[in-house]
Amino acid sequence: MNKNGPKVSVLLSVHNHENYVGPAIESVLRQTYQDWELIIIDDCSQDRSPDVARQYKDERIQFYRLEENKGAILTFNELLKKASGEYIASLDSDDIWYDNKLEEQIAYLEQHKEIAACFSWAEFIDEEGALYSATKKVCDCDIRIFMHENRTQAQCLRYFFDNDNYFCRSSVVLRSDVIDEIGGFDPRFRVLHDYEYWVRLIQKHPVYLFQKPLLWYRRVSVDNNSLSAVNIKNVTRVLNEHQMIVYTMIKEMDQQIFCDAFKDLLKKEVTNDTRLLCEKYFVLLHWTMLGTVNNRQVALRFFHEFMDEGVIETLQKDYQYSWQDYYKEMEKTWQLYPLDFYQDYRELSERAVHTEHANQALLQENESYRKEVRRLIREIQGMSQTISWKITQPLRAAKRVVSGIRH
Structure with a gap:
């Protein structure tokens, strides 16, 4: 990997994301940190994704198109070969960075040489770019999946052992010399390649997780043939x-x-x-x-x-x-639950997330009412102490008497 280029190489692979790749590219262009190159590879899209990507005429953008579909893993490894930055940042073509993402992460890595990579939390958006938390729309996964605390290498690997991956790939910034050491994605893992890569990384180096979102992570509806669908093959x-x-x-x-x-x-x-x-x-x-x-x-x-x-x-x-x-x-045998279990599990998880969102909304609404009640009480208490309130007290008492007679 050539290190004589810009400070950061931003890697973006795209496949059939004509509606999303534009906002993703624009989020790179808006970065407050501007010492970067953006390398885009279109993985033989069948829609207008290549045309959309080519519209952005910035000398820091490199665009390549594959004539046959290689898949996300091999395409990302091709992106790594073309990178020349001291740092590598990954951005999926349907996600959107906050304007200050690179600035904050590069500043942290510059100050903490022992850290090999840093990640962040993410906010979930739907197909239209609306926040799931704001629309109260049910997402097909827990929108807090990336919201974890920082852990040591040992704690991180133990969590992986007991649970699963909780790092968002579009949030990562890595040192390129670390990538030279551990290599690229392993094509043997079609679905869990991110998970395998983070395990390989953390076996050797500590990482840091920003305790706040630095991007919008898009979660779109999936069909039964996608890698995210719950079917027996997946x-x-x-x-x-x-x-x-x-x-x-x-x-x-x-x-x-x-x-x-x-x-x-x-x-x-x-x-x-x-x-x-x-x-x-x-x-x-x-x-x-x-x-x-x-x-x-x-x-x-x-x-x-x-x-x-x-x-x-x-x-x-x-x-x-x-x-x-x-x-x-x-x-002892390796016992698997039937496919119905996974489908029911996913449905129940969606319901649980939706119920929790609804409960949180009600709690927030209840708290707003409490605050308004406390404000009115303070206002009434203040009014009761004023001279005009005391002077007009007999008039208010007379009005109540008259009102009672009329009824």
Whole structure:
């Protein structure tokens, strides 16, 4: 990667986003930080996306069009090859940056050389660009998914192990030398490539998450053939990719980070490499993921790859774990819920999010009424202390008497 270019290389891949790519490009042009290049690759769009992108005549913009569709992963890796900046920023073609995004993130990375990358929260918008929180429209996922606290490397990887990814790709700014070290996206992961990449990154370096949104993240309706749809193919793909990522994460995790991340699950003090292998095996036996019950496939794979005579001896001596215990694990099956479970889970999640949004709106409305009541009470109390109020008190009393007679 050539480092003699502008400070920041902004990478944008587009595929059939004629309605959204324009606002995405304009959000780069509006940045308060202007030392950037914008590299756009159109991944063989069948709509007017290339025409829209070509309309922007700025010397800092490079536009390329692929004659055949390569997919998001390979297209992004092509973008990386063309980047020349000291920093790399990613922007999906349907998302929109805040004007100050690059300025804040570059300033932070310049001041914190130990941080390899920084992310931010994001606000969710719909097809028309309206905020989900403002329209009260039900989004098909939790709009707080990116709203997390900062975590250490160990804490981050433990969260990934127990849950899933919570970083937004359009929010990231990375140091290009870190990308030289860890490489680009892995095309083996069609759906969870972001998740796998962040795991690989955080295994080696700390990252920072801005505790505020710096972009609008667009969530559009999906059809049943998209990678976001809940169908048997996508569910199976996600489960397979997820277990591969977790296996590699535990396998490659160094001792200190592993012990910090899983200190509550350790059976013994990790004093050597053999103990470390044993503890990793037991942690993988403990792992569960959405839709599975104690998915032991990754643990059994780990056992077959690393359990030599020395490790077996340590398991038997230090952990009282025998071959019979292992055979029992081999008898247990990898249990999947039926597809209906995932569909019901998604529907119930949508309802829960909608209900929480409605509750929050009612709480805010209730609080506004309370504030108005308190204001009126203070106003009445102030009026009751004035001279004119006291002087006219007999007149008000007489008016009440007269009003009573008329009724």
